[in-house]
Amino acid sequence: MQENKAIEVSGLTKKFGALTAVDNVSFDVSEGEFFGFLGPNGAGKTTLIRILTTLLKPTSGGAVVACCDVAKFPERVRREIGVVPQAMTSDLDLTGYENMDIYGRFYGMPSRERKERIAYLLELVGLTQRANDLVAAYSGGMRRRLEIARGLVHRPKLLFLDEPTIGLDPQSRQNIWGFLKKLMEGDRMTIFLTTHYMEEAEELCRRIAIIDSGKIVVIGSPDELKSRxxxxxxxxxxxxxxxxxxxxxxxxxxxxxxxxxxxxxxxxxxxxxxxxxxxxxxxxxxxxxxxxxxxxxxxxxxxxxxxxxxxxxxxxxxxxxxxxxxxxxxxxxxx
Ligand SMILES: Nc1ncnc2c1ncn2[C@@H]1O[C@H](COP(=O)(O)OP(=O)(O)O)[C@@H](O)[C@H]1O
Ligand SMILES: [Mg+2]
CATH class of the missing domain: 3.30.70.980 (YebC, transcriptional regulation domain)
Known part of the structure; x- marks a missing residue:
């Protein structure tokens, strides 16, 4: 069966002055696939995600995400994707619900659809009871869960997660793994995740690219990689x-x-x-x-x-x- 591609990257390179942060990277991700980039700090994961989510222009090479070339049609790509950056970005002075509602409005969702979608997502990430509390009162794990839910408000086809559980305690990490898996089963989303936690890559990803110093070292399923x-x-x-x-x-x-x-x-x-x-x-x-x-x-x-x-x-x-x-x-x- 021919699988449709959600992401196609070819010869992608990003240089910052003399430093090559992403070095001639090529790979594909199929629709509905959970794909991971695993590598140590400084490997180039965030730079790659920033290019795929249209925040940074590549030095050379290209990428097609969801529908279109990221450099030529960034606005169209943005409509199809959800992004959860590495740094926490939810607004501390707003409630969890308000943080999500702003996103829904930004994407022009009608009020009723917004309400239903936010209620569904808050339930999925276990924050229904805390929806009307200020984010300033949330723990790190709760904030992260909210930000993942927020990235899903506009029903993106593709979700990008940059080190979603970095710095969280083991219980919060397990919790996030649990609902990411549920999301894959229910909504048939494509998820692209970066991590430096090998357990996370192994637990969640169907295929993994191992990245080091900007280069892909090897790509395969966790079992394939281990059998090599x-x-x-x-x-x-x-x-x-x-x-x-x-x-x-x-x-x-x-x-x-x-x-x-x-x-x-x-x-x-x-x-x-x-x-x-x-x-x-x-x-x-x-x-x-x-x-x-x-x-x-x-x-x-x-x-x-x-x-x-x-x-x-x-x-x-x-x-x-x-x-x-x-x-x-x-x-x-x-x-
Ligand atoms: N805006 C920038 N200017 C200069 N160097 C950068 C910039 N962003 C990232 N880098 C460098 O690029 C390399 C890859 O960084 P990054 O993509 O953040 O790695 P990772 O997310 O895997 O930790 C690092 O050496 C980092 O210092
Ligand atoms: Mg990073």
């Missing part, structure tokens, strides 16, 4: 020193597919974590490493990112955590 990297499990050894030849020695072990070092962690891709852990620990000890902790986990999108880029998506978070807890306390890996 060697082994089934990762073992992470946290050590207090990294002996010089340790990687060379570990790579020689017959059960090891690949290994890498980041800070004081050695990550090893193997077939079976449980079977291979003892042999790995023996080899690490023989090479002179003092092991502080070891953990096994099923391969995740984090491993896919490391496989293709050689670094962790959570680099900055890892640094922050080790700064907070002091050296030597291992960070938990796994899902």
């Amino acid at each position: 990297i060697p082994g089934n499990d990762s073992i992470v050894l946290t050590v207090d020193n990294i002996p010089q030849d340790i990687i060379a020695r570990i790579d020689k072990l017959s059960f090891v597919h690949k290994s890498s070092v980041e800070e004081n962690k050695i990550r090893v891709f193997v077939e079976s974590g449980a079977n291979n852990l003892p042999g790995l620990i023996d080899e690490a000890r023989l090479s002179g490493a003092k092991i502080l902790s070891a953990s096994i986990h099923e391969q995740s999108l984090e491993d896919v990112f490391i496989h293709y880029t050689g670094k962790s998506i959570r680099e900055e978070e890892v640094k922050k955590v080790s700064f907070l807890v002091g050296a030597g306390i291992p960070r938990k890996w796994g899902r």
